[in-house]
Amino acid sequence: MPVKNRFAELLPEITAWRRDFHEHPELQFDVHRTAARVAELCRGFGCDEVVEGVGRTGVVAVIKGKTDSKGRVVGLRADMDALPIIEQTGLPYSSKTPGKMHACGHDGHTAMLLGAARYLAETRNFDGTVVCIFQPAEEGGGGGREMVADGMMERWNVQEVYGMHNMPGIPVGHFAIRPGSLMAAADQFEITVTGKGGHAAKPHECIDSTVVAAHIVVALQTIASRNVDPMKQVVVSVCTVETDSPAHNVIPQTVKMRGTVRTLDPKVQDFVETRLGQIVEGTALALGARAEVAYTRGYPVTVNAPENTAYAVEVARAVSGQVDPDTPPLMGAEDFSFMLNARPGAYIFLGNGDTASVHHPAYNFDDNAIPFGASWYAGMAEARMPAA
Ligand SMILES: [Zn+2]
Ligand SMILES: [Zn+2]
Secondary structure, eight states: OHHHHHHHHHHHHHHHHHHHHHHSOOBTTOOHHHHHHHHHHHHHHTOSEEEEEETTTEEEEEEEOSBOSSOOEEEEEEEOOBBSOOOOOOOTTOOSSTTOBOOSSHHHHHHHHHHHHHHHHHHOOBBSEEEEEEESOTTTTOHHHHHHHTTHHHHTTOOEEEEEEEETTSOTTOEEOOSEEEEOEEEEEEEEEEOBOEETTOGGGSBOHHHHHHHHHHHHHHIIIIISOTTSOEEEEEEEEEESOOOTTEEOSEEEEEEEEEESSHHHHHHHHHHHHHHHHHHHHHTTOEEEEEEEOOSOOEEEOHHHHHHHHHHHHHHHSOEETTOOOBSSOOTTHHHHHHSOEEEEEEEOOSOOOTTSTTOOOOGGGHHHHHHHHHHHHHHHSBOO
């Protein structure tokens, strides 16, 4: 694939961008230096339009093809933010800000999409428009959600959108993807049980919120074991239990519990939210107490549209020949899901080799993956909008 040869030539330059981002990690929406550098580079490549401040600190760079006979627009997305981790790689280009680190490889994603933007602006060998999307706050802040809410899809008429994440444990240059649900929805809940506190020697004069909470914890296990189809994945974990009394001889008035729900199917997610409420309130009622649930939806399920997944597989095959088209889903969550809910598209994993896992202080993005990732981004644009 000719794209790949060009990226081999551009590798030292793209690597230098990547290592500069690695030295200067920024968190959440606070990616001002990174976003400014991305915008500056994109302007230097001759992109037709570069807009900063989309979804607070996101950057959009537009590249028009040689022709535009059908009004086609393809979005390519990378994330720019780092993590609050103390880096332990010992690399010469380690983080210069203690406590902040590019430990998820978003420095690599941004550099690869910049490489693709440079190539696409130089060749323009496609019939339509490429919209390069650089988003802030993937790590929990919902930067993708903010960019969609800011009207990005409508403003640039984005019709389909593609994203990528590096993956330790998969060889460099190998791709992995699956149609349908690839990553989980991650929701949080807080349960408050209110009974009637009192002397622990007089339980009959109290309503013991601790006993009610214990019944609720056990009853919640029936969501996974008795309610949801065993062929569908679901996790319901109660992770904290706190009473309002530290004493050994007091029946507490209230108990608070917090936990997480992970699902891969939006219908299962809706069901679990409803069922969790029924079990909590019903169990409390049966035991004479009251209970409330505050349920907060986090990132939705990352769902790859089957047709777009097939295109992504084709391009990955052309780039490297090594693609797993049916990789198992992960129970982690991904903010690109908001973009995939707004437009059809696909999210693909690119091997990072035998490295520490993402979010580990010894993790590092492998620069040898750059030609593969940049080729895939550029290849998606060219394949979806072939030159007239
Ligand atoms: Zn991450
Ligand atoms: Zn990540």
